Amino acid sequence: xxxxxxxxxxxxxxxxxxxxxxxxxxxxxxxxxxxxxxxxxxxxxxxxxxxxxxxxxxxxxxxxxxxxxxxxxxxxxxxxxxxxxxxxxxxxxxxxxxxxxxxxxxxxxxxxxxxxxxxxxxxxxxxxxxxxxxxxxxxxxxxxxxxxxxxxxxxxxxxxxxxxxxxxxxxxxxxx
Amino acid sequence: xxxxxxxxxxxxxxxxxxxxxxxxxxxxxxxxxxxxxxxxxxxxxxxxxxxxxxxxxxxxxxxxxxxxxxxxxxxxxxxxxxxxxxxxxxxxxxxxxxxxxxxxxxxxxxxxxxxxxxxxxxxxxxxxxxxxxxxxxxxxxxxxxxxxxxxxxxxxxxxxxxxxxxxxxxxxxxxxxxxxxxxxxxxxxxxxxxxxxxxxxxxxxxxxxxxxxxxxxxxxxxxxxxxxxxxxxxxxxxxxxxxxxxxxxxxxxxxxxxxxxxxxxxxxxxxxxxxxxxxxxxxxxxxxxxx
Ligand SMILES: Cc1cc2nc3c(=O)[nH]c(=O)nc-3n(C[C@H](O)[C@H](O)[C@H](O)COP(=O)(O)OP(=O)(O)OC[C@H]3O[C@@H](n4cnc5c(N)ncnc54)[C@H](O)[C@@H]3O)c2cc1C
Ligand code: FES
Ligand code: FES
Numbered sequence: 246x247x248x249x250x251x252x253x254x255x256x257x258x259x260x261x262x263x264x265x266x267x268x269x270x271x272x273x274x275x276x277x278x279x280x281x282x283x284x285x286x287x288x289x290x291x292x293x294x295x296x297x298x299x300x301x302x303x304x305x306x307x308x309x310x311x312x313x314x315x316x317x318x319x320x321x322x323x324x325x326x327x328x329x330x331x332x333x334x335x336x337x338x339x340x341x342x343x344x345x346x347x348x349x350x351x352x353x354x355x356x357x358x359x360x361x362x363x364x365x366x367x368x369x370x371x372x373x374x375x376x377x378x379x380x381x382x383x384x385x386x387x388x389x390x391x392x393x394x395x396x397x398x399x400x401x402x403x404x405x406x407x408x409x410x411x412x413x414x415x416x417x418x419x420x421x
Numbered sequence: 422x423x424x425x426x427x428x429x430x431x432x433x434x435x436x437x438x439x440x441x442x443x444x445x446x447x448x449x450x451x452x453x454x455x456x457x458x459x460x461x462x463x464x465x466x467x468x469x470x471x472x473x474x475x476x477x478x479x480x481x482x483x484x485x486x487x488x489x490x491x492x493x494x495x496x497x498x499x500x501x502x503x504x505x506x507x508x509x510x511x512x513x514x515x516x517x518x519x520x521x522x523x524x525x526x527x528x529x530x531x532x533x534x535x536x537x538x539x540x541x542x543x544x545x546x547x548x549x550x551x552x553x554x555x556x557x558x559x560x561x562x563x564x565x566x567x568x569x570x571x572x573x574x575x576x577x578x579x580x581x582x583x584x585x586x587x588x589x590x591x592x593x594x595x596x597x598x599x600x601x602x603x604x605x606x607x608x609x610x611x612x613x614x615x616x617x618x619x620x621x622x623x624x625x626x627x628x629x630x631x632x633x634x635x636x637x638x639x640x641x642x643x644x645x646x647x648x649x650x651x652x653x654x655x656x657x658x659x660x661x662x663x664x665x666x667x668x669x670x671x672x673x674x675x676x677x678x679x680x681x682x683x684x685x686x687x688x689x690x691x692x693x694x695x696x697x698x699x700x701x702x703x704x705x706x707x708x709x710x711x712x
Contacts, residue, residue, distance in 0.1 A: 262428055281429030281472065282462070303422050305460045306613060308527055317501075317530045323459045324531070325452075327429050328474060371527065392612040393525030 266330040270295070271339030279326045286310045288326035289336055297337035297366045301395070308394035311367035312336050318374040318393075337366035340373070348414040349373055349407070358407030360398035367394050372408045380416055384409065424462035431474040435561055435588060438473050443563050443586040445471045451588060452476070453496060453536035456528045475588065486512060490596035496536070496589055500529035513594065515623045518605040519550045525613035535589050541575045541644070544615040547592075548575055548645040550605055553621035553635035553652075556594045562587035578643055599625035599632045604700040607639065608692050610683065616640035617683040620672065620696035624704060629659040636668065636697060641676040641689050648675035651697065660705040669698035 267276045270293060277292050289295045289312070300322050301309030310322040313335035321334075340347035349369050352358065359365045368391060375382060375390035382390070387408045388401070396404060432438040442449050449471035452458055461467040475481070481497040486508050494503070503509055503520035510517050523529055523537070523546050537547040538558055548571065557570045563586050574582050583589060607619035619639030625632045634652035637645055651671035655664055678689035 264429065280426070282424040282426055284423075284459075284463075303463070305456065305528070308525070311527055318527045319531055320527055322463075323455060323528075325429070325455070325459070325472075325474075327431075328452075328455075328476065330431075390526055393527035 264327050264330070266327055268326075268329045268331075269333045271335055277326070281325060281327050283326045284322055285312070285324045285326045285329050285334070286321040288329075289321060289334070292326075295336050295338050299363055299366055301363060306395070307364070308367045308371065309364050311370045311394060313370055313374060316374065316377060318371045320393075335370065335373075337369060340369060347373075347411075348418070349376070349411040351414065352407040352409075352411035353404075356403050356407040356410050358399065358404045364394060364396040364398075368396065368404055372411065375408070376412055376415060380419075381412060382408075422463040424459075425465055425468045427462075427469055428471045429474065430471065431477045433477055433479070435478060435590060438475055438478065438588050439562055439586055441471065441473045442588065445469075445473070445585070447585040449473055449585070451539070453539075454499065454532035456524065456532035457536065457540045457542070481590065484508065487596070492516075492594040494534050494592045494594075496533060496591060498534060500524065500532045500534065500537075501526070503534060504529060512601060513554075514601065515550055515553060515603040515605050515621055516594070519546050519607075519621065522546065522605070522607045522609070522619075528613070535592050538571070538574065538592060539581050539583065539589050541577070541579050541581050542615075543578050543642060543644045544640040545645070546605070546607060546616065546619055546621075546639055549619060549621040549637040549639040550623075551592060551594070552637035552645055552647050553603070553623040554594045555623075555633075555635055556592055558589050559591045559593060560584075560587040561590050566590075568593070572647060575645055597625045597633075599627045602626055602704040604703065606696040606700060608696075614683075618676070618678065618689040618692040618696070620693055620700065622697060622700040622704075624655070631655045631658065631660065634668075636672050638672065638676055638693055640683075641678040641693060643677070646675055646677065648672040648697075651675060655701075660701055665698055665701040665705065668701060669694045672697040 263278045286300050289298045299309040301307040305323045311318050312321045349372050371394050387405050430441050450469040452472045452474040481495040483495040484498045486492050500523045534547050537545045551571045557568045558574045576582050603623040605621045608617040616639045618641050621637045623635040634655040636648040636652045651668045654668045673690045673694035676690050676693045678686040680686045
């Protein structure tokens, strides 16, 4: 895991306490030795190579770094990697099945829910947290649930449509 | 952005947390939801030697109501728990209204009410709500437990009354003696922004008569403002257009806003007046007791 320390451009003193963490990421148990100050977003991106989690603002505002932490949407730039020890994390890489996209991803594709795509992973995970809790949301409820995720491109209209599309698809799947 | 180096401990009991803070001798910090502290660490505005993460402490994620109506919010109760709370929805309109306008939905999944009080941001919404409700914080330290009324708990901008080895374990809203009414209104430029101005109004009524009132203001001074004169103007009588107008004027006078990127001082004062009047007018309409 030396790459985690190279990213932090300060000499690593020999007495820096490194902690071993064990995190279930997208269903798979991963272990890493981390400095306590390492952010979860950086562990995911640099340590585990899961670069689908984006860091946009790095100031806890934009939601691009959103992942699911024990099923709840959190900003991974605002959590320490050590805090995830023993917990479950889902990133955008964990959405698709082996051969097909997740209905939320299909929805974003079908309804043109992205332009540059930078906000998209965070949007999709916030949407997943919503649909897990409320499978049949109204448009207002979708807007409310995504209100912590900023998009500089789309004007949100198609993102909301994408999530509503996914909700319908997921419901028809569970009905059949 | 990376925080500077620190040691990290995740104690399993409050006693252990207190012992770690004691050893830390002022160089240790409690980590709760991290939604204020982690950004500060990243900006290196805070650089503690030791972080005492309380998220593994068992049994602190509650909020509950005692038989007598006292509301207790544990140190690990998240804003989102309060937003979804049926207890608050049915019993505490001021808290229920505030819970849904704190930060954004993702921040609300982690941030805590108690952490927000400890952070003592003049723009923090909970400090106003708890001030209007006359609440207190229970702290536990090396020398035992004590209750600190909110007015003494927040000692200044970003400063609280906790000793270096004290953990705030819960926030308490005393049992109401009458029917509860009130609300919280906040003007924000967009979701996730701090208040341009906010007003918390908490009333207890006996029939149409106000028996207790609290009014507190967010974001319009160097710390949370207790608009006590405005509140007193309401006690002992019914809510009338006159008494509502007087209270709203007094609240606006109590505000000490500064002109900044969120708006001019005059504008913020005007918002305070409007919000206090709006909440009280809604309460005065017998069909609706919440704002
Ligand atoms: C994008 C964004 C928008 C936000 N918008 C708002 C907003 O509109 N309104 C608002 O009120 N807040 C807002 N916040 C702040 C948010 O509400 C925080 O959750 C809250 O201020 C701090 O709570 P926390 O549990 O996250 O505490 P932390 O960040 O963990 O801690 C904050 C401080 O309190 C101390 N502390 C915390 N808990 C305890 C304890 N139990 N005992 C002793 N000390 C303790 C810590 O040591 C630290 O100094 C926002 C935050 C973000 C990132
Ligand atoms: S990168 Fe985490 S909120 Fe913007
Ligand atoms: S698609 Fe570009 S930021 Fe959302």
